[in-house]
Amino acid sequence: MKIWLDKKDCTGCSACYNICPKNAISMEEDECGFKYPKIDQEKCINCGLCKKTCPIVAKSIQIRYDKPIVYAGWSRDKETRYSSTSGGLFTELTKPIIETGGYVVGACYDEDNMVEHKIVNDLSELKKLSQSKYLQSNTKDIYIQTKKILDSGKVVVFCGAPCQIAGLYKFLKRKYDNLLTIEFICRGMNSPKAYKSWLSEIESNENKKVKKVWFKYKEYGWKKSPKCTRIDFDDNTYKIYNGDDNLYMTGYLGPNLYIRPSCGNCHFNGLSRQADITLADFWGINEELDDDKGTSLILLNSANGKKYFDKIKKQIFFQEKTLSEIYKGNVCFNNSVKINKNSYKFLKELDNSNFSNLIKKYSKVSFIKKIKFIIKKVIKKSNK
Ligand SMILES: Cc1cc2nc3c(=O)[nH]c(=O)nc-3n(C[C@H](O)[C@H](O)[C@H](O)COP(=O)(O)OP(=O)(O)OC[C@H]3O[C@@H](n4cnc5c(N)ncnc54)[C@H](O)[C@@H]3O)c2cc1C
Known part of the structure; x- marks a missing residue:
């Protein structure tokens, strides 16, 4: 059994590792420091689930708005805005989830300053998820853990790179009303x-x-x-x-x-976004919305994303924009x-x-x- 033929076709999302019913897959680091699945042929029963779950091999496009709703904005809380990468939208969107007993999944540093995905359910831990970390996070068994919480009926926000969101949906296989996904525009994952x-x-x-x-x-x-x-x-x-x-x-x-080889041919850029909400820097924003403190680009890609955005409108400043305004400053949106x-x-x-x-x-x-x-x-x- 082989999941793919070329390393360029593996984002390292680890959906295959999470889905394998026989624990036959391990995620092993190659000589460049990127993780790839390795199949233990003795344990493998050739069920093919790993292939069916790979978001590149078995392509998946989520059904979203044809055209996302576009905003420029930032958190009205100065501290949140300053300590976030862009305008602090991630923290504003996720704070109410924690305050009402929900869970947030995102990337944080471990004790060796390396990056891994983690699930949190209190505000002090949420702070550790904020800020961009410019290297590939280790997702380990995060999809299994996320599914367990979703099955218990609690609300979960999952934040990650578009390929990680694609991996999550392939792993879950079905729609969950208690799930909100947030991705960012990604220029590539470092080793x-x-x-x-x-x-x-x-x-x-x-x-x-x-x-x-x-x-x-x-x-x-x-x-x-x-x-x-x-x-x-x-x-x-x-x-x-x-x-x-x-x-x-x-x-x-x-x-x-x-940068990881698969990022050179990203399957998840462009308008068919993976997550309910896409966040990014609004590079190239007009002067009156640029006080050099961080302006977020916000794309609401689905009715679910809009529902959660509507809940935080009082906590943020925002202004509607058009898609054409984002292309020039953010080339990685399409390329x-x-x-x-x-x-x-x-x-x-x-x-x-x-x-x-x-x-x-x-x-x-x-x-x-x-x-x-x-x-x-x-x-x-x-x-x-
Ligand atoms: C590797 C990488 C490349 C990016 N490339 C671009 C780009 O080309 N153009 C652009 O406009 N924006 C890019 N961004 C997005 C931008 O840096 C901000 O993350 C985004 O605008 C959200 O900012 P914020 O202030 O709302 O939230 P923040 O507080 O900055 O929250 C960031 C969120 O991203 C998650 N995250 C951080 N690092 C990682 C990681 N390594 N892997 C997975 N999830 C992570 C965190 O858990 C958190 O949920 C990139 C981000 C990353 C991590």
């Missing part, structure tokens, strides 16, 4: 191996243990946040890695050096990233080299490219 290597180098340079990673830190404003990461250490000090000094985000956002041709080499070489040396080696912009870039900038300026 946990690359992230681990970057953190290890920081720990060894600083001679301290990392306690918390805060990606997209808004110290210098929301628009500069993608390359601004705050690292907290175990001696209660912190350091901000910003701009080109932020090697990890530089290698992610520019040369796409350690997959182009993965660096040296990505495999980079991740393999991490076994014997440190992160910063490899970033220097593989993210070098050629002299000609640099000149082209400068000329383009000059032309743009002179046309203004």
Whole structure:
């Protein structure tokens, strides 16, 4: 039994691992640090459930509005907005669920600063789910756990990348009225191996243990946040890695050096969204809605999404927008990233080299490219 033929067709969502009735599938890390299913042929009974549950092999498109309702907005609570990646919509949408006895599933850091999906049902734990973590989360048996709570009748909000939401629906097989799904526009999942290597180098340079990673830190404003990461250490000090000094985000956002191969051909972008609600940064938003504190892009893709959005209208500022306004600033809405041709080499070489040396080696912009870039900038300026 083989689930797929090419690694590019596996997002690592782990729906197959969750569904296997014989526990014949384990999720094993490859040499690049990404998890893929491995089938124990002795335990496998060839039932084919893994194939039927794979959201890529057995394609699934959820029935949604033809055209989502589009809003720009943010949380009216200053603290929530500042400490969230975009405008804090995730926290506003999920807080009332916890307050009324429901559960929220999302990505949080574990004790080694790696990322995993977790289920929470109190407000202090909810804080740990907020903020984008720019590496692939380990979903383990999260779909099994989510189903158990859904079957008990409690309300569950599940938040993840579009491929993880697709995996959840394939695993559940049926509609649950007590489920709300939230996804984000995703430019690609980074290898946990690359992230681990970057953190290890920081720990060894600083001679301290990392306690918390805060990606997209808004110290210098929301628009500069993608390359601004705050690292907290175990001696209660912190350091901000910003701009080109932020090697990890530089290698992610520019040369796409350690993104999962399947993200180069994402099956879940475009208008047929997977979740009830899609959240993102509203890059390119008009000036009057940009105070540089974080403006969320909100897509309501279904009646269920609209129902939950209507409940939080008092807690947020929002304004209706059109689909055409989102395309320019958010290219990943419709397109997959182009993965660096040296990505495999980079991740393999991490076994014997440190992160910063490899970033220097593989993210070098050629002299000609640099000149082209400068000329383009000059032309743009002179046309203004
Ligand atoms: C890997 C990644 C790539 C992204 N790419 C884009 C992009 O190209 N364009 C764009 O506009 N927005 C992108 N986003 C989305 C954006 O960063 C915000 O997550 C989104 O706008 C929600 O912000 P918020 O302020 O409402 O909530 P936040 O408080 O920031 O909540 C974020 C939510 O995402 C979940 N989450 C965080 N990290 C992960 C992870 N690694 N895996 C699965 N779930 C996770 C959290 O559990 C939480 O539920 C990306 C996010 C991630 C994690």
